[in-house]
Amino acid sequence: SMHDIAQRRVEMLSTMCDERARMLQDQFNVSMNHVHALAILVSTFHHGKHPSAVDQNIFGKYTESSAFERPLTSGVAYALKVLHSDRVHFEKQHGWTIKNMEAENEALVQDCIPENLDPAPIQDEYAPVIFAQETVSHIVSIDMMSGKEDRENILRARASGKGVLTSPFKLLKSNHLGVVLTFAVYNSELPPNATPDQRIEATAGYLGASYDVPSLVDKLLHQLASKQTIVVNVYDTTNASAPITMYGTDVIDTGLLHISGLDFGDPLRKHEMHCRTPMNG
Ligand code: WA2
Incomplete structure (x- = not known):
């Protein structure tokens, strides 16, 4: 009957939506665990060994050949915590100046050619990227604390000891x-119940991964391509009254809608997948 057909369409949509949401969430969780393991690797073989066993060459090779372990990520990088009192020494040692992410000329920042970027203005501390996977080598030498979203992530990651996520941004x-997903790297054994101040004090740097959401969700949905197509949107719904579209184009209401929850592991951020039947589907 008409009622049965309508009922089957509702069930089909919810099954397909839940399947896609679960797959996205699982792949995100897998790569988050591997980014966490990279933070431990940097702690053990860079900060925990004298001399360090990690340099850009080793970090670049290792992260490139283990990229398959981090589905959905477009690249990983490591930024060092540098206090202003150590800046001159740090810059001499590396042979470059710490760069600012923000500038008068927005186009030059977006192109992200370090020689075109301004030196970071004086701050209490900086988070210059010292190691990067080839795919994000353009952020080496940039102070990640000079970008609003990256800075908030760094501050929250080091005080909490957890993996933390930014809102969507360009x-x-x-x-x-x-x-961006960030884990703090600490320079000494921390008790499991360490206070935020103890964590901040013991912070050595920040291991971060960037997720280019549209191209990566596209790839994932194509792996699941079936005869029955649905329209998928992913939203950051942290601010319930102002959701941010992370994937998909704004759609007009076609009647049938199913919402599947997404848990990306950061309790401060909320995400949802919205699925619809196509206009004439
Ligand atoms: N990585 C790649 N592209 C970006 C970006 C970023 N942040 N920020 C803006 N565009 C090294 O949390 C530390 C990575 C920041 C980590």
């Missing part, structure tokens, strides 16, 4: 909205 050298 990544450098990308035309899409993306998100």
Whole structure:
């Protein structure tokens, strides 16, 4: 009957939506665990060994050949915590100046050619990127604390000891909205119940991964392509009254809608997948 057909369409939509949401969430969780493991690797073999066993060459090779372990990520990088009192020494040692992410000339920042970027203005501390996967090599030498979203992520990651996520924002050298995941790297054994101040004090740096959401969700949905197509949107719904579209174009209401929850592991951020039947589907 008409009622049965309508009922089957509702069930089909919810099954397909839940399947896609679960797959996205699982892949995100897998890559988050591997980014966490990279933070431990930097702690062990860079900060925990004298002399360090990690340099840009080793970090670049290792992250490139283990990229398959981090589905949905477009690249990983490591930024060092540098206090202002150590800046001159740090810059001499590396042979470059710490760069600012923000500038008068927005176009030069977006192109992200370090020689075109301004030196970072004087701050209490900086978070210059010292190691990067080849795919994000353009952020080496940039002070990640000079960008609003990256800075908030760094501060929250080091005080909490957890993996934390930014809101969606336009990544450098990308035309899409993306998100950044950050884990703090600590320089000494921390008790599991360490206070935020103890964590901040013991912070050595920040291991971060960037997610170019539209191209990566596209890839994932194509793997699941079926005869029955649905229209998928992913939203950051942290601010319930102002959701941010992370994937998909704004759609007009076609009647049938199913919402699947997405848990990306950061309790401060909320995400949802919205699925619809296509106009004439
Ligand atoms: N990584 C790649 N592209 C970006 C970006 C970023 N942040 N920010 C803006 N465009 C090294 O949390 C530390 C990575 C920041 C980590």
